[in-house]
Each structure stands twice: as structure tokens, then as C-alpha cells.
Amino acid sequence: MTDYNIPKRTKGKIKVDVGNSDIYEFYKSQLKPVESITGGQTLGSYDLKAKVFGDILRDINDSIFDLIILENFEFKMPFGLGKLSMVQKKVKYKLDENGELKTKNLAVDYKATNELWKNDQVARENKTLIFFTNERTNGNRMSYFWSKRGAKCQGLESYYFLACRNVKRKPSSFLEDPDNKLMFFEKPLTKRELYLNIQKNSKNA
Numbered sequence: 001m002t003d004y005n006i007p008k009r010t011k012g013k014i015k016v017d018v019g020n021s022d023i024y025e026f027y028k029s030q031l032k033p034v035e036s037i038t039g040g041q042t043l044g045s046y047d048l049k050a051k052v053f054g055d056i057l058r059d060i061n062d063s064i065f066d067l068i069i070l071e072n073f074e075f076k077m078p079f080g081l082g083k084l085s086m087v088q089k090k091v092k093y094k095l096d097e098n099g100e101l102k103t104k105n106l107a108v109d110y111k112a113t114n115e116l117w118k119n120d121q122v123a124r125e126n127k128t129l130i131f132f133t134n135e136r137t138n139g140n141r142m143s144y145f146w147s148k149r150g151a152k153c154q155g156l157e158s159y160y161f162l163a164c165r166n167v168k169r170k171p172s173s174f175l176e177d178p179d180n181k182l183m184f185f186e187k188p189l190t191k192r193e194l195y196l197n198i199q200k201n202s203k204n205a
Helices: 020-030 050-070 110-119 121-125 165-175 191-204
Strands: 083-090 140-147
Touching: 020 050, 050 083, 050 165, 110 121
Parallel strands: none
Antiparallel strands: 083 140
16 A cells, blocks of 8 residues: 655754753853842852753743734844744736646645545545645735844845744734734745846736
8 A cells, every 4th residue: 555645844843052952051151149238158049949040041042933923023133133023915916837736835724635635536546736825914924033243243245044843833823813813014025036036027027
């Protein structure tokens, strides 16, 4: 029997170079003891346990991303690392030379595809995929955008922002509430897109 597996969502868990435990150890190393009113020295209320420290970090990060998504907030990161925000871009549907829909840049709806494969053997054998149509966002796809314009830290061109699964799912979880109408700034064009637009406009002139 042939085993048909749905495409993987990601390439797997990415190992971080600096994690919460490293941040916690750095935090502990920066604490300065103070004189205790009972004598001797103490770190006082700043001497947090690792779990409490992790919970605080999680709450702060969650609050920042909630503001980014619900309030269209542009988060200015410390140490001159640029700004993080949410942007939107209209999804364009294109056909190839055979008249088939190009799906390279379309996002797979894994939940709907799984349901289809469970109930339709032909779709399973043909590996038919269902893609998001972005109806709840007026045909726009949302994504996090790291703006490095004006950043003071050097070498940022070698890095990009990749949200963890929990953060990546936040926009769609908010959209489950019909009262949440999420609209964001248009995603800035890349240098390549600007160049192609100039070439296209010059030909049509």
C-alpha cells in the first residue's frame, strides 16, 4: 500500500544560538547585591527564579505581538536593531504557460487539506492541496516585517526574522473572532520588485 503523506509545514525545529536560559544567566550575572536591612547583602526581589523570569519574558513578548497585530503597532527594537511590524500584501493569482494556477507563493491550508485527504481517496492519491484564499483579510496575506532602515547595528543584512509557531499563529487566532478587523500597512516593495515595475512601466509607456 502506498503511503501518501501531507507536505511538512516546516523544515523542522530550528536550534537557537541564544535561548531563554542564556538570557537568564546573563540577567543573573548583572545583578548587584545590596545591603540588607537585617544585615549582610542580598539580591532582594530581583533574584528571580528561572521559571518566573521565563514567564515574565513570555508575557512581555506576547503583549508586544498583541499590540503589533491588534493595534498596528510598530515596535522599535532596542540597541538599534530596527523596527518590527505587521504588513499586508495582496495575493495575486497567476497562471503558468499551461493555464494551471501557480501555487508556489500560495499558503497551504493544512487543516482543510487533511480533512479532504481523509474523506476523498482520489484527492489523497493525487496529493490535491487546498490553499488559503484570505477572504477574512480582503485577499491580503499578512506577515511580520523587520524594517532595518535607520538601524544602527551593523551586519543586519545577514539576518531575517522567523517567528516561532505560537507567534506565527497569532494573527489567524485573532481572526477567529469576527469582531476583529485586521488591516495593516502595505508591504514595501523590494528592490527587485521596484526594478520590475520600472521595466514594466517603461514598456507600457
